[in-house]
Amino acid sequence: MRELKKGLKVLLLTLGAYLIQGCVMEHLAVQGAVGSVEFAVIAILTVSYGKKYAFCSSCLIGILKECMLGNVPAFYAIAYPVIAMLCAQFFADMSDRKRERLRMLNTTGRRRETDYPAEIRIPLCAGMMDALLNIVLCAYLYLIGVDIVFFHAARLLGSLVYTMALAAGLMVPLRIFLGMYHRRRRSEGGELL
Amino acid sequence: MARHQENSFHESESLNIPNPILPEEEESAGQAAVSVNEAPAEEIAEGPSSPAENGEAEEEIPAGETEERAEKPPETPAEEPPEDDLDEDDDSDASILQERARIADDAWDDEARRVDADEPGKARKAWEEEDRRKRGEAGEEEEKPGKAKAKKRKKKKKSRKKKATDDRHTFLKTIAVILVCGFLFLTATLLVVSNFIEHPLLAMPRQIISSVVSPVQRFFSNVTDSVVDYLRMLKIRGEIEYQYEQLTLLLDDYATMGAQNEEYRRTIQELYSLLDEQDRNRDLNPLAASVVLTDSGNYFSTLSLDVGSENGVDNYMAVVAQGGLVGVTYDVEKTTCKVRCIINSDCTVAALIQSTRDQGSVKGTLGSTGEPMCRMYYLPDNSVARPGDMVVTSGVGLEFPKGIPIGEVRESTRGMEDNKSYVVIEPIVDFQHLEYVTVYRYRPTYAEAAQSRPDSYSATLEPLVTARPVPTLSLSGTSDFLFSQAPETQTTPVVVTFEPTASPTPGPTPDVTPDPAATLPPDNLSYLPPEDPDHTEEPSPRPTFTPTPSPVPTQDPGGMIMEDET
Structure with missing residues (x-):
């Protein structure tokens, strides 16, 4: 039941991010740069729920974008999951196996066995995803004959900052919605839920 | 034989490594535990009483939890395996129990050394209390061995059920995740492939998704547009109100400036009028x-x-x-x-x-x-x-x-x-x-000339010399004397010019330059009224005056007095 609830939350967030990105964000452009709510949500899911949910969310968004407004054939359907998984390798919580392996290897105390705070990882993850997508798009533009000028770099930078700001702003409310800040309850037997 | 070896090994371990901090009672307890481990298989099968028997034999102890469990080996409730299993795997169970007891003892000793090194005496007290409590439980268990066994069996069954349920949930969850991810991956793959291969079956996911998402997106887009339009209208309204306020202020300023300009205009007009009037009548x-x-x-x-x-x-x-x-x-x-x-x-x-x-x-x-x-x-x-x-x-x-x-x-x-x-x-x-x-x-x-004249009392009046008529005489004595015309030469009046008689000594020559004060004012020195801008050459007809009779108030007939009444 809990997994179903989590799945529904992820589905709701993903659809909401897609709709907001398609309908609202065009009105909130700053100096021609539009932030990506989708990447912000995917980053939050990546850090909060892990890679599987991040993959599902990114794949769903990619499919929706591919069906509704894909101008480059098969671009969104491939780019979103790939970029999300790539960034999840860096910013998602490390697995227990990896943590244990690092702990066993940590004889000098130099290596870090714990993850960075989620509040730092979420904006960084969103920014990295947005930067990767923009870089891929710029590369595509360059390949079709468009000169890449400072304007593209400025827009990339603006979009990057905008997306990171969106991720930082949406982080707390969405993580509350996802139940990341709920106080842990104890069962009757003392087991942590 | 193997059990014996293990027992002896465990024993030697426990004997060769004496616990320095354990009291004598504790050591005896440990020996008792060893003696329990050394008990025959039948006795073990009935139910272990040592701390090493606590815990699940089948449970795999993670590395992190090892220490935690080893800290409290006596606390862990002993869960008795089913009798059937014990009967069948008697030797293996006993060896497992002995091994677990040895691990627990080692962990206990390590922890005791560590704790005692940190806070001497604390571990001793804790173990004393633990031992006391354990002995009490052992006494109770001795009193009610049947109930404890039943309890243990129930707990064991419950844990097994729970574990099976958890395994089932984990399996289902894994299946669900695989299904969802696979479905999404398949859909994405179909979408990608449909871009390169035209087939109605491949195009179906795109059509289904489009047909489902389009209405939702249209609805959401309409709502968003409405909100955006409303916000834009508010923004425009705010701008209009701001501009209106600015224009109102500007209008007030302009009104003030207009009033000032009107005042200046009137002043200038009056001054121009004055200047014009002064220019016209500069002589005045x-x-x-x-x-x-x-x-x-x-x-x-x-x-x-x-x-x-x-x-x-x-x-x-x-x-x-x-x-x-x-x-x-x-x-x-x-x-x-x-x-x-x-x-x-x-x-x-x-x-x-x-x-x-x-x-x-x-x-x-x-x-x-x-x-x-x-x-x-x-x-x-x-x-x-x-x-x-x-x-x-x-x-x-x-x-x-x-x-x-x-x-x-x-x-x-x-x-x-x-x-x-x-x-x-x-x-x-x-x-x-x-x-x-x-x-x-x-x-x-x-007036100035009059002022320049001498006083009247000092003036001497001199009569002016006027021409006098010269009578003409008629020499004929006829009646028409009076009507006869005189000869032209005689009828012509004699104009007597008053010329001063020439004196033997001529008088002084009069000054050629007359005194300006003595000059008479020009005849045209009068006020020149301003020209009427509407004046035309043709005289405008004079307004005919028709006196309008003033209305006579009609009296109230009721208040009038009739002649008859007077």
Whole structure:
């Protein structure tokens, strides 16, 4: 039941991010740069729920974008999951196996066995995803004959900052919605839920 | 044999590594535990009583949890495996139990050393308490062995059920995740492939997704557009309100500036008028002055000007404004003077009607009727002034320039009503709005000539030599003497020219350059009124005066008195 609830939350967030990105964000452009709510949500899911949910969310968004407004054939359907998984390798919580392996290897105390705070990882993850997508798009533009000028770099930078700001702003409310800040309850037997 | 070896190993371990911090009772307890481990298989099968038997034999202990579990080996409730399993795997169970006991003892010893190193004596106390509690439980268990066994079996069953349920949930979750991810991956793959291979089956996911998402997106887009439009309207409204406020402020400023401009315009107009009037009558020695005080009462109207004797102003000088006569100066001080307006009852000015040249005197009516009007008296009896006739100064009496407009005839009933000996004149000047006036410091030159003459008592009157008629005599004695014409030569009157008799000594030659003071003033020195901008060559028809009968109030018939009644 809990997994179903989590799945529904992820589905709701993903659809909401897609709709907001398609309908609202065009009105909130700053100096021609539009932030990506989708990447912000995917980053939050990546850090909060892990890679599987991040993959599902990114794949769903990619499919929706591919069906509704894909101008480059098969671009969104491939780019979103790939970029999300790539960034999840860096910013998602490390697995227990990896943590244990690092702990066993940590004889000098130099290596870090714990993850960075989620509040730092979420904006960084969103920014990295947005930067990767923009870089891929710029590369595509360059390949079709468009000169890449400072304007593209400025827009990339603006979009990057905008997306990171969106991720930082949406982080707390969405993580509350996802139940990341709920106080842990104890069962009757003392087991942590 | 293997069990024996393990037992001996465990024993040797436990014996060879004495616990330095354990008390003697504890050591004996440990030996007791060892002795339990050394017990025969049947006894073990009945139920282990040592701490090493606690915990699940099948459970795999993670590395992190090892220490935690080893800390409390006696606390862990002993879970007895099912009897069937024990019967079947008797040797293996005993060896496992012995191994677990050994691990627990080692962990216990390590922890005890660590804790004792940190806080000496604490571990001893803790173990004493633990031992006491354990002994009590052991006593209870000894009292109720059957109940404890049943309890253990129930717990074991419950844990197994729970574990099976968890395994099932984990399996289902994994399946669900695989299904979802696979479905999404498959859909994405189909979408990608459909871009390159045209097949109705491959295009189906795109169509389904589009048909499902499009209405939702359209609805959401409409809602968003409505909200955006509303926000934009609010923004525009705010901008409009801001601009309206700014424009209102600007309009106020412009209104103020307009009023100031109007004031400046009027002032300039008045000053231009003054300047024009001064330019026209430069010979009358004009002087511009400002009205500094106005006394417009019910009976008198006087003004105070900011010029006085310092500026050459004297009493009884004409004051003009707006092309008409204002009044006469009086009570001249050094820097100020007063003006008695022509509408005062005590101000009388000689005037004439411009069209008929009938002369009279103009007098104000403010004191008599309260109206700022003038009346012209002493007109000839046969003079009938017509409304609209201009009345100007005649230059008689006061030393006024001639021709200054006073006003127009407004009402003349001299021909119709016998008792009226005056005509009503409406002054040209608006006495309520006087700000600037012109004082004509005019003095007729004949007055100066008179002043330059010697006094009258010292004058010697000398009769002028006039030509006298020369009688002509007729030599014929006929009757037509008187009617006969004289000869032309004789009828011609003799003009006697008075020429001084030549004296033997000629007199001095008169000065060629005459004295300017002695020159007579030119005849055309009079006031030049301003030109009427609407003036045309063709004379405008005179307004025909038709006296409008004043309405007679009809009396109330009820209050009338009939002749019969009187």
